[in-house]
Amino acid sequence: MSDMNTANYKNAQILCVGTELLLGDIVNTNAAFLSAQLAELGISVYKHICVGDNPERLSRALRDALSETDLIITSGGLGPTYDDLTKETIAAALGLELELHSPSLDRIKSYFERTGRVMTPNNVKQTMIPHGATVFPNNNGTAPAMAAFGGENNSKTVIMLPGPPNELIPLFHEQVKPFLMSHTDAVIDSVNIHFFGIGESALEEQIKDLMINATNPSIAPYCKSGEVRIRVTAKAETHVKAKEMCDACVETIKQSSVGKFIYGIDTKTLENTLVLALRESGKTFACAESCTGGLIAKRITDISGCSDVFLGGCVTYANSVKQNILGVRAETLASFGAVSEQTALEMAEGVRKQTGADIGVSTTGIAGPSGGTPEKPVGTVFVAISAKDYHKCIKLTLSSMKSREYIREVSASNAMHLALSYLNG
Amino acid sequence: MSDMNTANYKNAQILCVGTELLLGDIVNTNAAFLSAQLAELGISVYKHICVGDNPERLSRALRDALSETDLIITSGGLGPTYDDLTKETIAAALGLELELHSPSLDRIKSYFERTGRVMTPNNVKQTMIPHGATVFPNNNGTAPAMAAFGGENNSKTVIMLPGPPNELIPLFHEQVKPFLMSHTDAVIDSVNIHFFGIGESALEEQIKDLMINATNPSIAPYCKSGEVRIRVTAKAETHVKAKEMCDACVETIKQSSVGKFIYGIDTKTLENTLVLALRESGKTFACAESCTGGLIAKRITDISGCSDVFLGGCVTYANSVKQNILGVRAETLASFGAVSEQTALEMAEGVRKQTGADIGVSTTGIAGPSGGTPEKPVGTVFVAISAKDYHKCIKLTLSSMKSREYIREVSASNAMHLALSYLNG
Structure with a gap:
């Protein structure tokens, strides 16, 4: 049991199990996530190993790993099917019998009831745990996670986590991290x-x-x-x-x-910070996008519940649309061009008035890779803001070596930051 | 030399070197890329191993790997600094001396001239290669890649690639893949x-x-x-x-x-296919987005040069904006609600007329996680299309268990697919 375990973890290895990883069907984000988490806990990661659903190779990799470090964290291979053999292989390597864990069986039964699916006999396999293991109940799937102990003086710990990140990540944060922290000095x-x-x-x-x-x-x-x-x-x-x-x-x-x-x-993202600042100040927001092509609106509406402060936006790619929908003047476009301070300011004002928002922002520029000129090379972007008593335009000159994606992301961020700065006075 | 090498590769291991991987600072996309590529070549991947910039552990991992498979592909640790020791460690493990490779030195010199940077003495280290190795020149960086041979009858091959994906990927496609194909049966x-x-x-x-x-x-x-x-x-x-x-x-x-x-x-993405189909038929496109919040426009404008067929779009989150900009009727919103077939159809028609596009599409729905009702649960989305002589609306009922991101992506895809189907008759 965990309270019998007096280990003090200093270093670890991460052992991922799954043929889909070796086929390159999925990227091993679990190894990166676990590594970053362990680094924060002050536990050094010696090695990542990734093997397929092959008990022999898993067994060999595990023995090698146990000879090097006292803590191994595995992901994957805890599913109900015949080729999910992580737990069985690890129990055998540690010399532990598998025992039915009744609380897990009850949990799995109620999980199936809740989701309206039929429990199959092979799900019972998931509720078998190595003797003496600490069980970490899984709120997002059927496979419980666990820490099994073995070796001389129970000095070796193998923590087994399910492979899907939406199960592994909450399990780590809610249960594994506190467990590890109770076994580190600090x-x-x-x-x-x-x-x-x-x-x-x-x-x-x-x-x-x-x-x-x-x-x-x-x-x-x-x-x-x-x-x-x-x-x-x-x-x-x-x-x-x-x-x-x-x-x-x-x-x-x-x-x-x-x-x-x-x-x-400790904020989440720029768009989150903006939405909170808008809400706090009771102001509404709209955007007119040319080169960012909907990215500002997309990032704002990634946030559930943003509708109280975000009214809408216009993606005005064609000049005719800039005129018809936003009211940008034909003379402005003719004299200064679509990529200009004047157009950006008229776009921001136009979207503010059209939507009735308190704050309008706009972007117009050359995201590339084509479309640049000597006067306005790729990376030239005008970002503007319009409020009732305020307007401003900034010119970005991003490197034309940067990707279209980068130029669009940075332009969108600048527009949102302009609004945030205005709100913060 | 490679022409002396009569190996026929059946299986391989991937060995990635880099402390930043063990710290979780970056995700190991190289392992997934190389795995997928090897799978396509019919070469089975037995294991991924990832170690830090630590010659002892690298050496041990390499020896283990060489005892199991004839082909090892490494990434990382070929840089100019003192902690880049992959090549030195591998040469030692294979019992090979390092020799200066003049063509690589010339290449590196001209690379520095071209980029206007100063070559430092430690870049010379990058031009040392194990005796008998096949060199793969690197067009995107200073570290040449190479295949070194050793073991009994030169039966073991270690291919060393630089870590940055923008160097590794083109090197693999242009040089390593042909090399491997010349050493496989097919x-x-x-x-x-x-x-x-x-x-x-x-x-x-x-x-x-x-x-x-x-x-x-x-x-x-x-x-x-x-x-x-x-x-x-x-x-x-x-x-x-x-x-x-x-x-x-x-x-x-x-x-x-x-x-x-x-x-x-063999097309790239749905949005690419749509842009090509629009161009071929000489038609223009616009979108009115509620629940997708700019995602359709963003995905279309990810494509450089889309401006010949994409005129623009409106993100109409607030009902007032649906009315003011798109001309959705107040009665429609009052009688059927914002999330309805009628509103979706008026939005699609409105954006088509406002922008002057040939085809308008729209989305309105509940992306969640909040905002659902018993009649219109999370995942209810109406997607519509309007053309001069055609209109249609489809109702999606996606699982409310799906993420906001998923519901938005799938809704945007459905809108684009609706336009594509119309163009294809």
């Missing part, structure tokens, strides 16, 4: 700081000394389509202490030269 | 058949006998957000023969009961 806390308007290398350059010297809390940057996120992670004896350490580090970064680029702390 | 050809309107399990059910009995050509289904793709792969002595075998199999599937669900052969 608790871990982390805080994410979200930046906009500064690149990863410029940010690193400016707070290099801070980053290099940071071991606990550690400071790690992550970059995605023009946004940078910094994760501050602290390890301490208690959560209170770890949180204090994180907060102090966040405060230092806020006070530094990069502080002005922070748009959120 | 050539491989494959054809993709794209289906819409039938689920994976229904499709499998209907052509089960065909699929089970298909060994060469093999028939493999892939599924993604409501679309199914079948890949037919044939192995033969010549390309002509392999192609003939694929074509015959495709013909059989076309003639089967699932033939009517095929929308394309």
Whole structure:
């Protein structure tokens, strides 16, 4: 039982089971997820191994792994069918008998009742667990996860998780993480700081000394389509202490030269932050998109319940549509072109008035790879905002070496950030 | 040298090197890519292994792998810095000396001249290759790829590829694949058949006998957000023969009961197929989106150069916007609701007239997870099309268990498929 287990995990291996991985039908996102989670817990990952639904090779890989580290986390092979053999193979390798686990059987029965499906006898196989294992009930599927113990002084632990990420991820967060934390010396806390308007290398350059010297809390940057996120992670004896350490580090970064680029702390995404800010200020939003072609609207409407602040948008690819729907003037298009500050401003104002929103934003530019000119190369994008008492346009000159996808993502983000900055005064 | 190598590869292992993989900073897409490619070549993958930039563990993993299979493909660790040790470790394991490879040195020099960067002495390290190796020049980076040979009768081959996918993928397609094909008994050809309107399990059910009995050509289904793709792969002595075998199999599937669900052969995506069909028929397209919130427009405008057929779209989230911009009648909204056949049809007609497009499509529905009612549960979506002489609305009843993302993707696909079906008569 877990309370008999006095292990103190320092390092681990991740062993994924599934022929579909070896055929390249699916990408092994579980290994990356588990690795990142273990790194945060201060547990080093030595190796990933991935084998097919083949008991012999699984058995061999497991023995090798157990000879190197005390903790192995597996994913996959816990299903009800004859080729799901992870649990049986691991139990055999650890010298443990399988026993019926009644709470799991009850759980599986009620799961089938709830979903209106018929339980088949092979589902009973899923409720057999190795002697002495700690069971982690699965709220999103039929296969319970578990930790089995073996080796000298029960020093070896094998945690078995189901393969589907929608089962594995909540199981890890809700049950495996607390289990592992109860078997490590320290608790871990982390805080994410979200930046906009500064690149990863410029940010690193400016707070290099801070980053290099940071071991606990550690400071790690992550970059995605023009946004940078910094994760501050602290390890301490208690959560209170770890949180204090994180907060102090966040405060230092806020006070530094990069502080002005922070748009959120522990927020989800830019669009989430915008929707919350709109809701808080009681304002509504609309967008007119040319080069982003619906991406702003798509990202906003990814958020369930955004309809209280998002009224709608127009994708005005053709000039005639910019005129007919948004009321952009023919003279503006003729004098300055569709990709211009003037057109962007008229688009933002047009969509605001047409929809009756408090804030309108717009994008017009060259997303490439074709369509660039010497005056307006690929990567030239105008992003504008219009409110009752405010309007502004910024010009982006993104590298023409960047992909169409990147240019569109960054342009959409800039439009949303413009609205967020306006709301934040 | 490769011409001395008479190996006939049947199985392989993939060994990825990189601490960033073990930290979970990046997902191992290389392993999935290489696995899928090897499967197509008829080479079975036994195992994936991933280790950090640690020569000892790499060496141990390599020795284990070489004891099991004759072919190992590695990715990563070919960079210029001190911790890039894949090549050195592999040469040592195979008992091969490293030698300067002059063509690679020339190549690297001209690469630096071309990109205007300064070559540093540690780039010379990248031009050292194990004695007797076959070099694969890298057009997208400084690290040449290579195949090194060792073991009894040179029966063991280790192919080393750089880690960045934008280098690894073209290297594989252009050089490694032909190399491997020259060392397998056969050539491989494959054809993709794209289906819409039938689920994976229904499709499998209907052509089960065909699929089970298909060994060469093999028939493999892939599924993604409501679309199914079948890949037919044939192995033969010549390309002509392999192609003939694929074509015959495709013909059989076309003639089967699932033939009517095929929308394309070897096409890229549904949106690509639609843009090509619009261009061919000289027709223009516009979309009015409620629940898909800009996703149709976004997917169409992912395609560079779509502006000749795509005029624009409206994202009409609020009812007032449906009325003001699209001209949906207040009575329609009051009598039938925003999520109804009548509203969908008026939206499609409205966007067609407003933009002057030949074809207008629309979506209105409940993408969830909130907003469902007993009469219109989450997953209820109306998708409509309007042309000058044609209009139609279909009702989707997707499972309310599906994610918001899935419901939106499938709804957008249905709208585009409706337009495609209209164009194809």
